Amino acid sequence: MKQVIMMVLFFSMPVWAVIDGHKYPFEDPQDAERFEQLAEDLRCPKCQNQNLADSNAPVAADLRDKVYELMQDGKSDDEVVTYLVDRYGDFVRYKPPFRLDTLLLWGGPVILLLLGILLLALLRRNQSQPVSALSAEERARLDALKSRLDEEENS
């Protein structure tokens, strides 16, 4: 009986998401996963090449706490991201939205790819042009050079 109680207690323990030594308890393991995913997808505004999960900057810790707090209030992932974007700008998202001013960002690689294909096609077309036959004059010069070569080899 004691073992059963222990087992029940063990499996009913809350889950923790641990980031940078700080424990964030969650009732639902799914929420813990959501939290970890958000911390992965949000960017630290101070140390610009790290996400909230990787960064140990104080502001990253504050933002992680805020994400946790908002999640405890029952906010959805989108609402959490919007909250931070409203204050810190699109920069906090690793995945920028598709808008008029981000058109070059999203379309740039496609444009470069198309340019590359165009360049390749142009080069190929040039190479595939048949080599024109020698004119009579060129043929005569070639023959003269050949016979000179023969003479030099024979002498």
Place this chain on the structure above:
Amino acid sequence: MNRLLLFIPLIIFALMGVVFWVGLGIEDKTSLPSPLIGKPFPEFELGVVEDGRTLTTADLKGQPALVNVWATWCPTCKAEHSFLNKLAGQGIRIVGINYKDDVMKARDWLKAYGNPYAYNLSDPEGKLGLELGVYGAPETFLVDSEGIIRAKHIGDLNPKVWDSLKLEFGAMQ
């Protein structure tokens, strides 16, 4: 046509050169544009460092102000402090936000280096800082008399920065 194709690498090189040159010329890549420009200053209810009374967003309105986010742990804040003293001497209203700091340390600092602030809001947990999207003190906001944020500067205030900000500040008067 063949001849023209030969110039393509040169053209690509020139274009990349221009892009990188412009990239190098961008002065401060670490300062991000704030989405708060044109928005009302966030609601707050915070204690004042100097005397402990509580102020709210309503107290900020009425006349334009420079809202300066600072802390005693921030070396750049020390660097800009004498310039803030100078601005206050010219009659510019500066409101301080003592960000993630200790009130006692803040009081000592103000005693030692002078107090250019109309008052300092104490934000020990950085809650107002988070509402303002603060990520690196010092940061300075231009807030008009209606309580609307008009501009933001990240980093220290100095005569060069003020030259460009003061036009905007003057327009708010």
